[in-house]
Amino acid sequence: xxxxxLRVLAVSEKSDxxxxxxxxxxxxxxxxxxxxxxxxxxxxxxLAKRDMTVVLYLNNFWQWSGGMTQYMSWIDxxxxxxxNVTKDWNGFMAKSASFYQSEKAQTEFRKTxxxxxSRINTINGKAYKEDATIMSWQLANEPRPGNDQATAKEKKxxxxxxxxxxxxxxxxxxxxxxSTGSEGLWGSARDQQLFVDAHSLPNVNYLTYHMWVxxxxxxxxxxxxxxWNSAWQKGQDYLHSHIDWANKMNMPIVLExxxxxxxxxxxDIKAKTQYRDKFYQHVFDVLLSRMQxxxxxxxxxFWAWNGTARTDRPxxxxxxxxxxxxxxxxxxxxxxxxxxxxxxxxKIIRKFNKSIKKLNEK
Ligand code: IFL
Numbered sequence: 158x159x160x161x162x163l164r165v166l167a168v169s170e171k172s173d174x175x176x177x178x179x180x181x182x183x184x185x186x187x188x189x190x191x192x193x194x195x196x197x198x199x200x201x202x203x204l205a206k207r208d209m210t211v212v213l214y215l216n217n218f219w220q221w222s223g224g225m226t227q228y229m230s231w232i233d234x235x236x237x238x239x240x241n242v243t244k245d246w247n248g249f250m251a252k253s254a255s256f257y258q259s260e261k262a263q264t265e266f267r268k269t270x271x272x273x274x275s276r277i278n279t280i281n282g283k284a285y286k287e288d289a290t291i292m293s294w295q296l297a298n299e300p301r302p303g304n305d306q307a308t309a310k311e312k313k314x315x316x317x318x319x320x321x322x323x324x325x326x327x328x329x330x331x332x333x334x335x336s337t338g339s340e341g342l343w344g345s346a347r348d349q350q351l352f353v354d355a356h357s358l359p360n361v362n363y364l365t366y367h368m369w370v371x372x373x374x375x376x377x378x379x380x381x382x383x384x385w386n387s388a389w390q391k392g393q394d395y396l397h398s399h400i401d402w403a404n405k406m407n408m409p410i411v412l413e414x415x416x417x418x419x420x421x422x423x424x425d426i427k428a429k430t431q432y433r434d435k436f437y438q439h440v441f442d443v444l445l446s447r448m449q450x451x452x453x454x455x456x457x458x459f460w461a462w463n464g465t466a467r468t469d470r471p472x473x474x475x476x477x478x479x480x481x482x483x484x485x486x487x488x489x490x491x492x493x494x495x496x497x498x499x500x501x502x503x504k505i506i507r508k509f510n511k512s513i514k515k516l517n518e519k
Pocket of ligand 1 (some may be wrong): 219298299369372414460484485488493
């Protein structure tokens with residue numbers, strides 16, 4: 158469908174909670190499942206064959222791949238509190254953010270970074286550092302400075318973590334781009350300066366942002382007609398403002414996540430996607446209009462690709478052994494992912510990709 162870039166999790170941490178994916182790459186500090194790393198080798202080769210590139214993220218602020226809270230659980234010996242069960246998202250986010258301050262966590266994270274960045278592909282013998290299929294090393298999926306009440310101290314620690322960790326990646330690999338995986342304003346405690354500061358560091362090469370109009374309660378999937386207009390107003394402001402900031406910073410920016418539910422919040426593959434299609438089209442119109450002017454917006458990824466994966470679980474929750482799809486086990490399977498059977502959405506994606514291609518050929 159003209160997609161030439163994917164954003165993929167490179168490494169996961171084994172977790173006991175239901176909302177985390179299994180199997181995981183790391184079964185404890187230093188204990189890697191080599192077969193999954195060979196899977197990553199294979200992925201790089203298959204992408205190269207298709208002339209595609211990949212952004213590889215190396216950690217996760219959220220629980221669906223173990224991530225930062227699993228690091229902390231291995232360190233303090235306490236089980237991860239799954240926010241899907243406790244509903245305590247602020248407590249979870251604070252725990253996740255404690256990762257930046259833990260010396261042990263940082264030592265172990267660096268070992269993992271080294272393991273991946275310095276890897277030699279076991280199938281074609283190529284060093285990852287030399288592989289142009291990798292577009293960018295990314296610190297984590299949606300790292301945030303803390304929870305909704307992130308303090309000035311936490312923000313400082315967060316910036317320092319980005320600075321030090323991107324510096325470490327640069328010391329290992331001189332060639333690849335490096336990015337944060339930030340959601341933008343919404344993942345920066347709504348602090349524009351923090352977002353700008355996080356992307357003004359010497360080894361951060363471009364800005365990233367994500368947009369989730371339903372997660373952020375701008376859109377109500379059960380009241381689509383009533384909430385669409387105001388949601389899209391906020392959505393379009395969010396899209397534009399980040400491009401404006403990137404223009405000012407003279408750096409490229411990538412919208413690397415956005416999505417919307419199937420109609421009326423259904424997870425059923427047969428449910429219509431009228432609002433999702435409309436949303437994708439509106440987002441693409443904004444991006445294209447700014448791309449045509451040669452502005453900072455450099456690319457996009459939609460979230461997520463479910464492809465040929467299917468679930469037959471009546472409650473749509475993933476269980477070990479089920480197909481893996483773009484929708485992570487932290488969310489109902491089918492929530493945001495685009496299936497290979499979603500013809501109308503795919504048509505819109507294909508058309509937009511054609512327009513970008515044309516623009517790039519000029
Ligand atoms: O699945 C979520 C993912 O963890 C993410 N951002 C939002 C997605 C949809 O809720 O990175």
